Amino acid sequence: MSIEIKAVKRDVKGTGASRRLRRAGSVPGVVYGGEQGALSIELNHKELFMEFRHEAFHASILNLNVDGKVESVLLRDYQLHPVRNTIQHIDFQRVSATEKIHVKVPFHFINEEVAPGVKTGGGNISHIQTEADVSCLAKDLPEFVEVDLATLEAGHSIHLSEIKLPKGVEFVQLAHGDDAAVVSIAKPRGGSDEAAAETPAA
The missing domain is CATH 2.170.120.20 (Ribosomal protein L25, C-terminal domain)
Structure with missing residues (x-):
């Protein structure tokens, strides 16, 4: 089962910016690991949650498409709103084909x-x-x-x-x-x- 998640690079950071993103229906996130540095991203909440609710999303290699560039990643962390159960933030880790x-x-x-x-x-x-x-x-x-x-x-x-x-x-x-x-x-x-x-x- 192949799961692809679409995201765009996020240039504006900070608590206020993240709050505005959530109000607009987006989820702030970050992808890190490998030889590249950490990259701040944003994802469409509705599209993300459709995949997030499936078990496979939490224990599979995911294809993260950031502005057209696809990387293999794992879900590493996330925060849910305590009342609304919406995704507040999400972290992905890049994976290598040669490292366990x-x-x-x-x-x-x-x-x-x-x-x-x-x-x-x-x-x-x-x-x-x-x-x-x-x-x-x-x-x-x-x-x-x-x-x-x-x-x-x-x-x-x-x-x-x-x-x-x-x-x-x-x-x-x-x-x-x-x-x-x-x-x-x-x-x-x-x-x-x-x-x-x-x-x-x-």
Whole structure:
């Protein structure tokens, strides 16, 4: 999925200028990184928000078109209005084709409804992590990582080391020796075995 964002160079800076931009329906922003210096930009809020609301916008290489010149970038930061939920400011980072990047990628949990721990064990699923930091080249960046619960039993968890990643992609936590749990199924409370144990013998 290729996402292109259009922007224009922003010459006027400062709080007052940014406020005027927002009133006019634009979003102030900046793109930085690589061999070039930071560049102040402005984007159409309506067009930007149409892409911003999609999950892929937050974990994909984006094509940023600034006055006709296209660069590969990542979304790095943004500020939302606390009441209106409009984008107040946005930051992009240029990416290199030859240098690894660190990006938070969402998990997509599949086969939850057929997991033995739920279907026959009556357990409850707990999403311990909903995203994870991965390291890879820009060309290898996945939009999401699937976590398959098809064989997960009650009382068990799936850890980072058990999740299959695309070639060239690795979990940053795992590379640092932290094999954290991602999802688990808790055993149901007050099952038949517990009830039998609590019932006094006749």
